[in-house]
Amino acid sequence: MPVLEVKNLVKKFKNFVAVDNISFSIEEGEILGFLGPNGAGKSTTINCFLGVIKPDGGEIKIFGKGLIKNRSEIMQKVNYCSAEYHMPWNLSVYESLLVYSTLYQVGSAKKRILELLELFDVSDLRNKRIRELSFGQRARVSIAKSLLNHPRLLLLDEPMASMDPDVVDRGIRLIKKIQKEEKISILYTSHNMWEIEQVADKVVFINHGKVIAQGTPLELTQQELKLEAKEPNLREVFIHLSRRSLKEGIEGKGNPSTSLRVKS
Amino acid sequence: MNFTRVYAIVLRHIFLTMHQLERFADMFLFPIFGLLLWGFVSVYIGLNSAGLAAFLMGGMILWVVFERVSTAVGVDFMFDIWEQNLMNVLASPITILEYIGGLVVVAIVKVVVSFLVMLAIAGIFYNFHITTLGVSLVLLWFNLVLFATVLGIFNIAIILRWGHTVGPLTWILPFFLQPFTAVFYPVDILPNVLQKIAWFLPITHVFEGMRFAMTSGKFDSEEFFTGLFFNLVYFVFTVLFFAYMFNLVKRKGTLVKL
Numbered sequence: 001m002p003v004l005e006v007k008n009l010v011k012k013f014k015n016f017v018a019v020d021n022i023s024f025s026i027e028e029g030e031i032l033g034f035l036g037p038n039g040a041g042k043s044t045t046i047n048c049f050l051g052v053i054k055p056d057g058g059e060i061k062i063f064g065k066g067l068i069k070n071r072s073e074i075m076q077k078v079n080y081c082s083a084e085y086h087m088p089w090n091l092s093v094y095e096s097l098l099v100y101s102t103l104y105q106v107g108s109a110k111k112r113i114l115e116l117l118e119l120f121d122v123s124d125l126r127n128k129r130i131r132e133l134s135f136g137q138r139a140r141v142s143i144a145k146s147l148l149n150h151p152r153l154l155l156l157d158e159p160m161a162s163m164d165p166d167v168v169d170r171g172i173r174l175i176k177k178i179q180k181e182e183k184i185s186i187l188y189t190s191h192n193m194w195e196i197e198q199v200a201d202k203v204v205f206i207n208h209g210k211v212i213a214q215g216t217p218l219e220l221t222q223q224e225l226k227l228e229a230k231e232p233n234l235r236e237v238f239i240h241l242s243r244r245s246l247k248e249g250i251e252g253k254g255n256p257s258t259s260l261r262v263k264s
Numbered sequence: 265m266n267f268t269r270v271y272a273i274v275l276r277h278i279f280l281t282m283h284q285l286e287r288f289a290d291m292f293l294f295p296i297f298g299l300l301l302w303g304f305v306s307v308y309i310g311l312n313s314a315g316l317a318a319f320l321m322g323g324m325i326l327w328v329v330f331e332r333v334s335t336a337v338g339v340d341f342m343f344d345i346w347e348q349n350l351m352n353v354l355a356s357p358i359t360i361l362e363y364i365g366g367l368v369v370v371a372i373v374k375v376v377v378s379f380l381v382m383l384a385i386a387g388i389f390y391n392f393h394i395t396t397l398g399v400s401l402v403l404l405w406f407n408l409v410l411f412a413t414v415l416g417i418f419n420i421a422i423i424l425r426w427g428h429t430v431g432p433l434t435w436i437l438p439f440f441l442q443p444f445t446a447v448f449y450p451v452d453i454l455p456n457v458l459q460k461i462a463w464f465l466p467i468t469h470v471f472e473g474m475r476f477a478m479t480s481g482k483f484d485s486e487e488f489f490t491g492l493f494f495n496l497v498y499f500v501f502t503v504l505f506f507a508y509m510f511n512l513v514k515r516k517g518t519l520v521k522l
């Protein structure tokens with residue numbers, strides 16, 4: 001049973017179709033890179049998964065249960081991190097994490113917080129207020145927050161957007177380590193293709209709200225760039241897919257949302 | 265309703281209050297200075313009419329209860345918008361009912377503190393003891409806090425829909441209502457048209473009930489139940505209005521843009 005299953009998801013804002021009939025799934029322990037240019041519909045889709053945007057059609061199932069009717073129960077085992085939103089500005093790192101531990105009803109909250117602060121190398125910041133932290137430090141605290149409740153599904157919306165390459169590298173290693181240990185399923189968006197190549201088992205590429213390609217990073221590279229590539233090159237794939245018009249994509253390759261579907 | 269998640273919202277505001285001195289000002293300074301001002305006015309008026317002075321002091325204390333609860337619910341909601349923290353909260357398992365429940369609990373805790381401070385000042389400096397109203401006071405409180413909650417929820421609904429640019433209404437709305445609610449004077453003083461508006465406001469019945477209890481030493485159950493009736497009507501309509509707005513902003517996608 002997929003951890004996350006999306007079928008024919010549609011979201012319109014007046015006449016603008018932000019999410020156009022997309023379907024995909026994430027299996028247990030799988031990391032899915034969710035890619036697309038700015039305004040492609042990635043964040044809208046994630047916000048539908050969180051229940052803060054109401055879809056106009058389709059179905060979202062998480063852990064086999066419908067999201068709309070079971071949101072609270074589902075969210076107990078889901079967590080989210082986005083560079084766009086902050087932790088409470090005027091609270092200290094420890095206080096913020098304690099508030100979120102309470103929201104997620106984390107057992108042994110203090111132990112878990114200290115463990116995560118240690119893991120993300122921010123223990124020395126525990127008494128600093130969130131507003132006093134650098135962008136990179138805030139991002140690390142946000143990722144630590146997203147792991148508080150030992151989530152089974154983690155939605156990471158450009159989590160490393162403000163971090164320097166060294167921190168990104170360490171962050172990626174940590175996420176992969178934790179993901180392997182705890183068998184977390186992750187939906188991961190980023191504009192840094194190196195990050196995606198490092199973490200993703202599978203990639204779903206969307207543009208104009210439609211899934212236009214999906215597969216493993218290597219499959220996408222071979223398919224889209226017509227190469228006998230041995231290594232994935234998602235940066236080139238991203239540029240290629242972003243520039244290809246949606247019309248050309250549909251007319252030239254049949255139904256793009258199914259053309260590269262892989263078994264998971 | 266999960267009370268642990270409600271407590272999480274309370275905890276967030278306890279920490280926030282500990283870090284922000286202006287939040288203490290909200291709880292202590294505003295009621296203290298308000299009471300000092302009206303206390304001196306009451307002392308002056310009390311030279312001619314002790315009863316009128318008591319009405320003014322009582323009206324002032326109960327008004328602060330109403331105004332503080334209503335404002336606190338809206339302001340505490342806006343704190344999550346100002347700090348761009350709202351999405352992280354709403355992405356958690358919390359329901360909107362639990363979230364607002366948490367804000368109301370925080371507002372009530374704060375107003376209890378303010379109320380105790382006002383009781384002390386009124387007792388020590390003006391020899392005025394509103395607690396002599398006994399059970400009547402508890403029931404007056406109930407209607408006040410209920411209507412303040414209704415107004416707070418209404419505020420949140422319009423902020424959800426139109427963003428924090430309409431946030432100042434949080435402070436303004438209670439004062440829009442004040443002239444009609446007969447806080448410092450009986451409803452009879454108002455022109456006929458305004459009296460009709462006044463009787464539709466639950467807290468008008470609270471202040472009328474307070475004056476009756478102070479004069480007669482008895483509880484005016486008719487005023488209480490009339491106030492309660494209007495409160496329940498407004499409560500139902502406000503909850504429906506809120507649910508409509510919350511649904512609308514989720515449909516329009518503007519909730520995530522707040």
